[in-house]
Amino acid sequence: MTTKLTVTRPGALTTIQDAGRQGHAHLGVPRSGALDAPAMDLANRLAGNPEGSAVLETTLTGCALRPDRPVTIVVGGAPCPVTVDGRPVPWGAPVRVPAGAVLDAGPATTGLRSYLAVSGGIEVDPVLGSRATDLLSGLGPDPLTEGAVLPVGRAHPVPVLPAAAPWPAPPAELVLPVRLGPRADWFTQDGLRTFLTAAFTVSAHSNRIGLRTEGPSLERVSEGELPSEGMVLGAVQVPPDGRPVVFLHDHPTTGGYPVIAVVAPEALAAAAQAAPGIPVRFTPSR
Amino acid sequence: MSGGLVVRSVGRRALLVELPDAERTGALHAELLRRRAAGTLPPVAEIVPGARTVLLDGVPEPASLARRLADWDVPLAPPADGDVVTVPVVYDGPDLADVAALWGVAEDEVGALHSSYTYRVAFCGFAPGFGYLTGLPEELHVPRRATPRTRVPAGSVALAGPYSAVYPRATPGGWQIIGTMPDPSVLWDPARERAALLSPGVRVRYQLLSRGSAPDPAPQSPEGLGLPGARGTS
Numbered sequence: 001m002t003t004k005l006t007v008t009r010p011g012a013l014t015t016i017q018d019a020g021r022q023g024h025a026h027l028g029v030p031r032s033g034a035l036d037a038p039a040m041d042l043a044n045r046l047a048g049n050p051e052g053s054a055v056l057e058t059t060l061t062g063c064a065l066r067p068d069r070p071v072t073i074v075v076g077g078a079p080c081p082v083t084v085d086g087r088p089v090p091w092g093a094p095v096r097v098p099a100g101a102v103l104d105a106g107p108a109t110t111g112l113r114s115y116l117a118v119s120g121g122i123e124v125d126p127v128l129g130s131r132a133t134d135l136l137s138g139l140g141p142d143p144l145t146e147g148a149v150l151p152v153g154r155a156h157p158v159p160v161l162p163a164a165a166p167w168p169a170p171p172a173e174l175v176l177p178v179r180l181g182p183r184a185d186w187f188t189q190d191g192l193r194t195f196l197t198a199a200f201t202v203s204a205h206s207n208r209i210g211l212r213t214e215g216p217s218l219e220r221v222s223e224g225e226l227p228s229e230g231m232v233l234g235a236v237q238v239p240p241d242g243r244p245v246v247f248l249h250d251h252p253t254t255g256g257y258p259v260i261a262v263v264a265p266e267a268l269a270a271a272a273q274a275a276p277g278i279p280v281r282f283t284p285s286r
Numbered sequence: 287m288s289g290g291l292v293v294r295s296v297g298r299r300a301l302l303v304e305l306p307d308a309e310r311t312g313a314l315h316a317e318l319l320r321r322r323a324a325g326t327l328p329p330v331a332e333i334v335p336g337a338r339t340v341l342l343d344g345v346p347e348p349a350s351l352a353r354r355l356a357d358w359d360v361p362l363a364p365p366a367d368g369d370v371v372t373v374p375v376v377y378d379g380p381d382l383a384d385v386a387a388l389w390g391v392a393e394d395e396v397g398a399l400h401s402s403y404t405y406r407v408a409f410c411g412f413a414p415g416f417g418y419l420t421g422l423p424e425e426l427h428v429p430r431r432a433t434p435r436t437r438v439p440a441g442s443v444a445l446a447g448p449y450s451a452v453y454p455r456a457t458p459g460g461w462q463i464i465g466t467m468p469d470p471s472v473l474w475d476p477a478r479e480r481a482a483l484l485s486p487g488v489r490v491r492y493q494l495l496s497r498g499s500a501p502d503p504a505p506q507s508p509e510g511l512g513l514p515g516a517r518g519t520s
Contacts, residue, residue, distance in 0.1 A: 025332040025343065028410035028481040059302030072360035102477030127476045137414050139476065182302045228411055228418070230334030230341025234302050254336055 003152040007117065009064035010144040015133035015208075017115075017120050018054040024128055025253040031233060032134040032248050035208060036077050036113055037270030041164060043076035043117035046094055048156035053121030054131040056144070058114045059274070062105035063144060065116070069099045072119040078111030078273055079169060085272055090270035092167055094119075094158050111170030111273035117163050120153035124185055135208050136250040172274040174202065176263045177248065178236060183226065183258035187238075191219035195244065195260055195282055203243075204276040206248040210237075211271050213280055217242025218260065225256040234263035236282070243280070246271055291351045292385040300343040301352055308338060308408055308420050308448075310362065316487055317342050328354075335486045335510045337407040337418070368483055371483055373452055374493045375401065375443050379463035381431065385445065388428045399426070400443075401492040405450055407484045416473030417484030422450055434460030441470030443492070450492075452484065468495070 009053060020033020034040035034057055044053050053128045056063065059197050060081050065073075072094045075082045082091045097103045124141045126133050135141045144150075179185045184192060199285075200215035216240050227244065231237070235247045237257045246263055247272065263271070274280070292304040305311045315335045323433040328351050331344020345351055347451075377397030379385075386393040405421035430446045435458065438444070442453045444461035452467050453459065454474035467473075473483045480520070484490060 020346075022331060022482070024414075025334045025341075026410060026486050027414055028412060028416050029414045029481075128481060139414060140363070179295070179297055183298045227337030227339075228303065228409065229336035229339040230332075230343065232296050232341070232343050234297060252411060253334060254409060262300075264298065 001069075002123075003067060003153060004063045005067050005071070005122075005150045006148070007063065007144045007146055008066050009062075009104065010146055011058050011061040011063035013059040013115060014059050014063040015104075015135070015145040016124060016141050016150075017057045017132045018055050018130055020132050020249060021032065021054045021128045021130035021139075023042075023157040025230065028137070028253050029128060030136050030211045030250050030253060031137065032130065032132040032136050032140065034115065034132075035248055036115065038269050039061075039077035039113075039167070039273075040115050040117070042167065043074045045117045045159070046074040046076070046092075046165060047072060047117040047119045048094075048158040048169050049117055049119060049121050050156070052117075053117065053153075054124070055118075055122065057082045058108075058116070060112055061107050061114070061277040062114055063100050064104040065150075066102045067097055067099060071096055071097050071152060072155065073103055074117045075105045075114055075166075076117070076167060077113050079110035079115050079167075080108045081106040082102055086105075087261055094266075104242070108145065108170075108275075109223060110275075112275045113272055115131075118152050119158055120155040123151045123153040134250055136252060144274040154175075158213050169214045170275075171270050171278065173273040174270055174278055175270065175281065176267050178261035178282050179285060180261045183257075184222055184260050186222070186258040187260055188219045188221055192260075194218055198281075200244065200280040200282075202274045202276050202278045202280055206276065208248055210248055210251060211246040211280075213244050215243065215280075218244065220258070226258055228254045228256050231255045231259065234265055234268055236261045236263060237258040248272065248278070291355065295348065295352075296341065296343070299345055299348060300341060301313050301345060301348050301355075303342065303355060305338055305342045307339075307502065309451075310360075311335060311338050311340060312408065313360050313362050313407060317358065318342075318504070319487065325459075325468050331356070331382070340356075342512040353444060355463065368485075370404075370411055370489045370491060372493050373443070373467055374453050374495050375465040375467055376497055377465040377494045379442065379444070379465045380445075381462040382464050382507040384465050385462050386390055386430055390424055392488040396493045398466060400445075401494040405490040405492075407490065408449075409486050410482065412452060413457055413477070415484065416451060417482070417486070417488075419450040419484070419492075420488055421447055421490075424448070431462060434458055438463060439466075454482075469507045
């Protein structure tokens with residue numbers, strides 16, 4: 001018999017995520033997958049899951065689940081109060097949840113996205129090799145709704161824990177190392193200087209597609225659109241309003257606005273945890 | 287390769303190869319696929335064509351690949367023996383009159399003209415399985431609609447700029463809709479081995495259907511296109 005989780009509180013936006021779908025960008029299929037991949041990986045490891053097992057990714061307000069059989073769940077990523085039937089239990093460590101009890105991952109105290117790894121993984125049907133919800137093109141399972149039922153795979157033995165797990169703290173300031181190009185030549189010297197020196201903030205309009213910024217507008221050499229070209233994860237695209245957008249995992253595969261620079265991929269986990277209002281700086285790197 | 291190939295770095299693990307026109311872009315894309323199939327291309331996770339570029343993403347050694355690309359001899363004409371897909375169309379779109387006026391022909395001549403060319407999927411984007419088809423002569427290029435529609439039905443055959451497309455599913459859209467593909471479910475099916483019917487490099491012919499006539503059972507596709515059962519995604 002398969003263990004099932006019933007969603008008793010879906011939260012603002014909770015999606016199923018894994019390592020995403022690669023190799024389909026030429027068909028217009030975004031890569032998708034967990035925005036804070038290191039947090040997903042650590043939660044999976046603590047739950048005894050193999051790398052790439054599907055987890056839940058919450059947004060700011062957490063979510064709550066009721067298993068029909070006893071399961072082990074790890075809540076990681078953005079720190080948040082975790083309870084089982086109202087009693088506090090640890091965040092960032094395996095928690096045994098009895099059948100019929102409700103595990104509630106509360107609102108993030110810092111950061112933005114918490115990850116719930118269930119021992120055995122969430123076993124919805126994969127689409128193009130991945131169980132990830134892709135919010136740009138609608139591939140994969142829908143975001144969680146109240147009453148939705150999620151199948152869980154066969155549980156793995158939960159490993160013996162080290163005394164402490166290396167959870168990075170969500171950033172108070174987001175510093176994004178970038179390499180200029182491929183379209184830095186679309187911007188004036190002033191525009192480039194502004195990009196690399198100005199203080200931006202994370203916009204409330206950010207989502208899984210892109211981290212939008214507020215701040216000064218970057219001056220371009222000329223107006224007009226580029227012929228559509230392929231886009232990479234971490235591309236910093238500058239739409240006509242001049243405010244940089246950092247492409248996250250659900251980004252479109254092609255686009256017509258110039259990419260001024262690309263963020264080093266290892267910095268994107270911090271970007272996934274940067275809540276609206278947090279200061280952002282772009283710094284040159286090799 | 288001659289003809290103004292420019293290679294730009296994209297972060298630490300990708301290259302954007304820029305070409306002077308759509309024809310050379312298609313040729314380079316075909317050459318990349320040929321070399322990958324032959325096992326002579328260094329590791330590349332994604333090969334993503336654009337209008338005048340090919341993005342190579344997930345490249346462990348981009349500097350070395352960039353140097354090698356400069357020496358490639360790429361035949362200009364893409365091979366003529368590639369896949370050809372036939373897309374049946376009833377030319378009944380809401381923008382038929384506008385397009386007829388822009389083309390300077392009668393409304394009932396739009397379909398005959400549009401279906402008289404062979405197209406090629408230059409690149410995909412916008413939505414899974416949404417192909418941008420080139421092949422319409424320049425004098426027939428039309429602008430996007432001034433006001434985009436909030437919902438363009440699946441199967442809509444539409445034009446914008448140098449491109450022609452068939453919407454794999456209902457989305458908002460600003461293209462000029464000239465017709466309808468009767469069974470659009472074959473355009474995109476992630477459960478199928480080849481999820482997208484119109485993937486980059488595929489050649490396309492539109493087949494004019496008279497209004498109310500029964501369409502062909504399915505787009506005729508050559509062997510090897512991998513369309514078992516042409517299952518719909520509903």
